[in-house]
Amino acid sequence: MAYSSSDNEYTMLALEMLEADQNDEGDSSNVRLTRRYIRRDHHEAHDHLIRDYFVERPKYSEVEFKLRFRMRRHVFNRIMEGILNFSANRLPKYFEWFHVRTDCRGELGISTHLKITMGLHQLAYGYAPDALDEYLQMSECVARESLQNFCKCITVLYSNDYMREPTREDMEHLYEVREEKHDFPGMLGSIDCMHWVWGKCPVAWQGQFKRGDHSHPTIMLEAVASYNWIWHAYFGVVGSKNDINVLNTSPLFESMLNDNFQDIPYVINGVEYKRGYYLADRIYPQWASFVKAYSSVADPKSKYFSRKQSKAGKDVERTFGILQGRWHILQQPARAYSLKAIQRIIYACIIMHNMIVEDNGFNISENNWVYEPVQNMQTTWYDRCEAYKARTKELHDREVHERF
16 A cells, blocks of 8 residues: 555654653553542541531531521431431432441441532532532542432422422411412412523433523423412423423322312402412413413503512512522533433422421421322212313313403
8 A cells, every 4th residue: 555745744743742742751651540549538527517517616606507508507407317317118229328338448438417518518509519529528429429319318308398289277378378468368379480501401402492582401490489488399391381381281280180179268359269379470371270460451450450469479489589599509500411310409409498498487387287188079980080171161260360
């Protein structure tokens, strides 16, 4: 095979570059390692953290603890005890991961305080996984596991208490509070959607997760909030959809349509209604469960109603602002590649948000509740279908919406 002059020049240049690399490396024939072992002192980091926050007289007071951990110390201890005391026939790996174990050398591993603190700080500040390596002495891999396992434990432990449907006592209290504060009898809360940018969205999926008013792929969250407490959260809908598309797939009215919802009547202007309603934006449909502001106002009554409705309906928007301000990870593009991992993160943030609201004394009701679903008396498939159609008709009743 014949070689051209350009091939000879390329060969000579490659040899010169190889010789220069060998000279830079001291003519070493060893293979360059892509990873380097770093000996981290976990015991020193644990002692440092305990002295700073968890001893009888810590270096930083309760005020600094609440600012940096987003919660008070006893709430942190409650979460840690719940994780360590969780019992099951077969303990899940994400719970077992927080227990202190010994390695093959017989040395204790990373403490529970360090792992939970790493997960909380990533949620609170939006840190990269290796940003706290100097203080907490954790590698990037362990930091990622801390975040994911912490969010799994939070959702398993507290979702039944802090992401539940309101009970009868809750709804009666909501009627009373909302009427006293906003002059809206029968109001259960306000509903709206929020977008979270997905920075690691796969290229093949970006078309369905992106729409014209957002330059990046997003995932949508539908929430119902009342007095900063989030009653309903539905996350995972692609960002190309609007609020109506999210509502059509949301389980918000699932219990009511399945005849497992308690009717709590209330009276407006002498007319009795069976179920409460939500304040919504104008994009939502004209259903009996939504109260919207007028699209065009002319008389003083309409202006007054629209002003009051807009003021009361901002509860959920303020709650979104508090949620993002408390957990800065929601302000930054999501780094996870898996949609389920992102769901666990945002549900854990919502659960801990409700825990903090409860600890601050602004919860709607106490948590010593017992959920008692309404017994469905229909025994045949035909009766259940008829009941489902009747309740769907009641939910979509436009006359009741106009009457409101």
